[in-house]
Amino acid sequence: MTDRHETKLEEDASRIAKWLAENRARFEQDGISEDSILGVSGFENVDEIRTAVDHLENRVVVVRWREAMTTPPRFKHKPGRNWAPTREHLLGAQSARGGE
Numbered sequence: 893m894t895d896r897h898e899t900k901l902e903e904d905a906s907r908i909a910k911w912l913a914e915n916r917a918r919f920e921q922d923g924i925s926e927d928s929i930l931g932v933s934g935f936e937n938v939d940e941i942r943t944a945v946d947h948l949e950n951r952v953v954v955v956r957w958r959e960a961m962t963t964p965p966r967f968k969h970k971p972g973r974n975w976a977p978t979r980e981h982l983l984g985a986q987s988a989r990g991g992e
Contacts, residue, residue, distance in 0.1 A: 901943060901944060901947055904935070904940055904941075904944035904947075905944040905945075905947040905948050907932060907934065907944075908929060908941070908945060908948065909948060909953060909978060909982060910982055911929070911932045912954070912969075912979075913979050913982040913983055916979060919969070919970070919971065922968075923957060923968035923970040924969050924970075925959065925966070925967075925968050925969075926941070926942075926945075926966065926967055926968075929941055929945065929969065945969065948972075949972070951974055951978075952972040952973045952974045953971075953972050953974050953975050954969045954970065954971065954972050954975065955969070955970055955971075955972045956969060957970055
């Protein structure tokens with residue numbers, strides 16, 4: 893993977909994580925569907941989102957839960973084991989910048 897691609901992947905994953913932190917009540921309670929994440933601005937296609945979510949899943953920030961036995965499968969994203977420290981880091985960074 894090139895450095896440019898890795899940087900873009902990190903930026904995309906960070907953007908999704910920030911959005912999840914902003915929508916944490918819903919994310920932490922019921923989970924967020926893949927369709928909801930599609931609403932995050934700046935993504936050109938669903939593959940970019942899935943790649944970024946894969947990256948977060950590899951870090952156990954999010955986990956995928958199958959919503960239903962459908963074809964194609966539908967998933968909800970729920971907090972993973974590393975969500976709490978990630979959330980605190982993101983919210984702490986926002987507070988330090990004045991609550992952007």
